[in-house]
Amino acid sequence: GENVEQHPSTLSVQEGDSAVIKCTYSDSASNYFPWYKQELGKGPQLIIDIRSNVGEKKDQRIAVTLNKTAKHFSLHITETQPEDSAVYFCAASDDSSASKIIFGSGTRLSIRP
Amino acid sequence: KAGVTQTPRYLIKTRGQQVTLSCSPISGHRSVSWYQQTPGQGLQFLFEYFSETQRNKGNFPGRFSGRQFSNSRSEMNVSTLELGDSALYLCASSGSLDNLGEKLFFGSGTQLSVL
Numbered sequence: 732g733e734n735v736e737q738h739p740s741t742l743s744v745q746e747g748d749s750a751v752i753k754c755t756y757s758d759s760a761s762n763y764f765p766w767y768k769q770e771l772g773k774g775p776q777l778i779i780d781i782r783s784n785v786g787e788k789k790d791q792r793i794a795v796t797l798n799k800t801a802k803h804f805s806l807h808i809t810e811t812q813p814e815d816s817a818v819y820f821c822a823a824s825d826d827s828s829a830s831k832i833i834f835g836s837g838t839r840l841s842i843r844p
Numbered sequence: 845k846a847g848v849t850q851t852p853r854y855l856i857k858t859r860g861q862q863v864t865l866s867c868s869p870i871s872g873h874r875s876v877s878w879y880q881q882t883p884g885q886g887l888q889f890l891f892e893y894f895s896e897t898q899r900n901k902g903n904f905p906g907r908f909s910g911r912q913f914s915n916s917r918s919e920m921n922v923s924t925l926e927l928g929d930s931a932l933y934l935c936a937s938s939g940s941l942d943n944l945g946e947k948l949f950f951g952s953g954t955q956l957s958v959l
Contacts, residue, residue, distance in 0.1 A: 765947070765948075767948075767950075772952065773952050773953075774848070774934050774936075774950030774951050774952050774953050775887070775934070775948075775950050776950065777947055777948065777949070780947070820886075820887065831900070832889075832948065834886060834887040835886075836886045837886060837887075
């Protein structure tokens with residue numbers, strides 16, 4: 732089955748700097764890669780997603796890149812702000828069913844003022 | 845549009861008891877999935893219901909069960925609680941006419957503590 736590895740587990744960056752979180756997946760059939768942000772006391776919220784037929788996707792300060800050959804994808808956050816502090820999860824899926832989504836172990840991002 | 849609503853927000857139970865958690869999905873969503881979140885194991889899939897039928901099941905013992913009603917609301921039940929069942933239980937809904945089925949919308953979860 733699919734396995735998703737996420738690095739680093741914790742990340743601290745200066746406000747205004749960029750943050751990068753990396754994930755690798757094992758199943759070459761995976762074709763959907765969402766990223767979720769979980770703030771304290773809340774459930775994960777979808778922030779951006781990408782499909783395997785696209786190499787990069789950007790939404791304001793957030794971008795995701797996908798390398799299908801290497802089976803890895805990354806989340807890039809530019810001009811970080813205090814409200815970016817949260818736990819971020821990557822995920823991968825090879826099916827249209829929500830239940831087939833496999834999550835990474837999460838990255839706790841802290842933004843230093 | 846109202847989000848996913850989970851009740852109760854917090855629960856404290858003792859070993860051996862049973863518990864029922866409730867989830868109301870986003871209006872129009874027909875799929876409800878349940879996840880267990882713990883610091884050590886991360887997000888683990890429990891089961892998914894679609895149109896009142898269990899569509900998929902994760903690798904959890906039979907003490908964990910669920911159901912979905914005709915209005916898409918879902919409940920999950922855990923019987924004979926164990927200390928290791930202490931976790932945040934998250935419900936996610938998906939699937940509407942203007943969304944692809946994979947996009948999960950999570951509730952805030954029910955924090956279960958087993959003493």
